[in-house]
Amino acid sequence: MKELSQKVSSFKDSIFATISREAVENQAVNLGQGFPDFPGPQWIIDILKSTYHYEENASQxxxxxxxxxxxxxxxxxxxxxxxxxxxxxxxxxxxxxxxxxxxxxxxxxxxxxxxxxxxxxxxxxxxxxxxxxxxxxxxxxxxxxxxxxxxxxxxxxxxxxxxxxxxxxxxxxxxxxxxxxxxxxxxxxxxxxxxxxxxxxxxxxxxxxxxxxxxxxxxxxxxxxxxxxxxxxxxxxxxxxxxxxxxxxxxxxxxxxxxxxxxxxxxxxxxxxxxxxxxxxxSDYYLQQFKETYQQKRDFFFSGLQKAGFSPLKSEGTYFMMCSIPNGLDDVTFCRELIKSKKVASIPPSSFYLNSDQGKKYIRFCFAKKDETLSLALKNLS
Ligand SMILES: Cc1ncc(COP(=O)(O)O)c(C=O)c1O
The missing domain is CATH 3.40.640.10 (Type I PLP-dependent aspartate aminotransferase-like (Major domain))
Structure with missing residues (x-):
């Protein structure tokens, strides 16, 4: 069989897929990949539902x-x-x-x-x-x-x-x-x-x-x-x-x-x-609420991590929080250990770097999660 394309042969499976799989296998709370674990707003779901009535031939x-x-x-x-x-x-x-x-x-x-x-x-x-x-x-x-x-x-x-x-x-x-x-x-x-x-x-x-x-x-x-x-x-x-x-x-x-x-x-x-x-x-009203909701989640998760003995960086935006690794392990090893021993999944960021090894000293949490999910993660981590 002939070789695959040279461009693709240097690509690896994304770290997100690997961590998500390990999170499922270990029944860990998944704060890895960047998406909410709760449904989108009802008013948007209503608009989607009414648009998905395919009577209007054009949108088929x-x-x-x-x-x-x-x-x-x-x-x-x-x-x-x-x-x-x-x-x-x-x-x-x-x-x-x-x-x-x-x-x-x-x-x-x-x-x-x-x-x-x-x-x-x-x-x-x-x-x-x-x-x-x-x-x-x-x-x-x-x-x-x-x-x-x-x-x-x-x-x-x-x-x-x-x-x-x-x-x-x-x-x-x-x-x-x-x-x-x-x-x-x-x-x-x-x-x-x-x-x-x-x-x-x-x-x-x-x-x-x-x-x-x-x-x-x-x-x-x-x-x-x-x-x-x-x-x-x-x-x-x-x-x-x-x-x-x-x-x-x-x-x-x-x-x-x-x-x-x-x-x-x-x-x-x-x-x-x-x-x-x-x-x-x-979306004007929604966007204001959206920001407030996520700022509350950020604050809750940030102080929870601090209480649990971690040193997170308070994010200025997005729904991610970087947190330094307390015990000198590298990011991939520490993430795997957290999944197994604390049942919490996060993302090791070193694969997002080309030059620096700073990423080996941090993990990334996603806090776009229900309050119960964040509380459970914090309880497991503490
Ligand atoms: C910085 C950044 N850009 C783009 C995307 C992907 O956006 P989309 O889902 O619209 O392709 C992500 C998703 O995590 C992201 O973090």
């Missing part, structure tokens, strides 16, 4: 490949109303199968073999794979733990004549960092100086805590033309199974991304797009 067939216009229009209104950023629904917004497909299509649309892309480690694992599937190479600069600082001199040293893009994730998984205006301005200056595209993954845009505001990179002066903003419904509405996302970029970049999307998945589940067009338009 392929959706337009760029996405249902009504959804692109509601996404456009959201950027305008919340951030004063104008994206044309016709030419600058593309609906994709979740942010992950948006990241993949952006890499395929913009990168050539041997191009380099700067990622800030620890990073969401699809970045490196998408970069490599495009034949390009990921170069990492580190978000330092525990102070979440960035060495901007090092970041600039990562730029070479081959660098084409930088990937930013803000708010940041797994550290919970929310980038400040000063940091975003520095990234913008760097991108402009070296003529880089910036893919800005903002899937946790509505989860910022303690009065911190989410600042979209495209809203920074003179950045909109070079930024590809990606977000999705999964995290915001607590329904990661929906897999509806969007990519916002200037017309030329959007056109290239649409060409890749066309030959990748072609289009996204039609009735769900119709439903989420309505959901987004009605």
């Amino acid at each position: 067939q392929y959706a337009p490949f760029a996405g249902v216009l009504a959804l692109r229009e509601s996404v456009s209104r959201q950027y305008l109303n919340k951030y004063s950023i104008g994206y044309s629904p016709e030419d600058e917004i593309t609906i994709v199968n979740g942010a992950t497909e948006g990241i993949f299509c952006t890499c395929l649309a913009l990168l050539n073999p041997l191009d380099e892309v700067i990622v800030l480690e620890p990073f969401y694992d699809s970045y490196k794979s998408s970069i490599e599937l495009a034949g390009a190479k990921a170069i990492a600069s580190t978000i330092n733990l525990p102070d979440l600082s960035i060495d901007f001199d090092h970041l600039e040293k990562c730029v070479s004549s081959k660098t084409k893009m930088l990937i930013l994730n803000n708010p940041h998984n797994p550290t919970g960092k929310v980038f400040t205006l000063e940091e975003l301005s520095k990234i913008s200056i760097l991108a402009q100086k070296h003529d880089l595209y910036v893919l800005s993954d903002e899937v946790y845009e509505f989860l910022t805590f303690d009065e911190r505001a989410h600042l979209p990179l495209a809203g920074i002066k003179e950045m909109k033309e070079r930024v590809i903003t990606i977000s999705s419904v999964g995290k915001t509405f607590g329904m990661t199974g929906m897999k509806i996302g969007w990519v916002c970029a200037n017309e030329k970049i959007s056109h290239a991304i649409r060409l890749v999307h066309q030959f990748n998945t072609f289009s996204v589940h039609h009735p769900s797009q119709v439903a989420f067009a309505k959901v987004i338009d009605q």
Whole structure:
């Protein structure tokens, strides 16, 4: 039998699948993978139910490949109303199968073999794979733990004549960092100086805590033309199974991304797009509550971990919390030990790094869980 593709042979099964399997085998409370263990809001379920009555013949067939216009229009209104950023629904917004497909299509649309892309480690694992599937190479600069600082001199040293893009994730998984205006301005200056595209993954845009505001990179002066903003419904509405996302970029970049999307998945589940067009338009009150609920969960889990003798980093955003390992074990060994001895599953973050070994000293918990689940986990940990 001939060999598999060289690109794929370097990929491994994701750590999430491994940990989830071990969590089930050991009947552990699963605070590993990033999704809620409770149903999405009833008002959204009602909208989904009414849209899934397939009397309207139109939504049984392929959706337009760029996405249902009504959804692109509601996404456009959201950027305008919340951030004063104008994206044309016709030419600058593309609906994709979740942010992950948006990241993949952006890499395929913009990168050539041997191009380099700067990622800030620890990073969401699809970045490196998408970069490599495009034949390009990921170069990492580190978000330092525990102070979440960035060495901007090092970041600039990562730029070479081959660098084409930088990937930013803000708010940041797994550290919970929310980038400040000063940091975003520095990234913008760097991108402009070296003529880089910036893919800005903002899937946790509505989860910022303690009065911190989410600042979209495209809203920074003179950045909109070079930024590809990606977000999705999964995290915001607590329904990661929906897999509806969007990519916002200037017309030329959007056109290239649409060409890749066309030959990748072609289009996204039609009735769900119709439903989420309505959901987004009605989401103002929900989004405020959503933030408050998760801030309470963050506070409850943070103080619970402290009482249990751990040293967590108080997340500024997202629904993840990094926690340092108390006994000198490496992250993978410690995670496995916690699953077996304490019946609590977390994620070892070292696989989200290319350079630094800081990730070996931490584990990541997801606190998007029912209060009972968090209480049980804390009881087991204490
Ligand atoms: C930073 C980041 N980006 C993207 C995604 C995936 O988003 P989607 O489910 O819309 O593909 C995740 C999911 O964990 C994530 O953490």
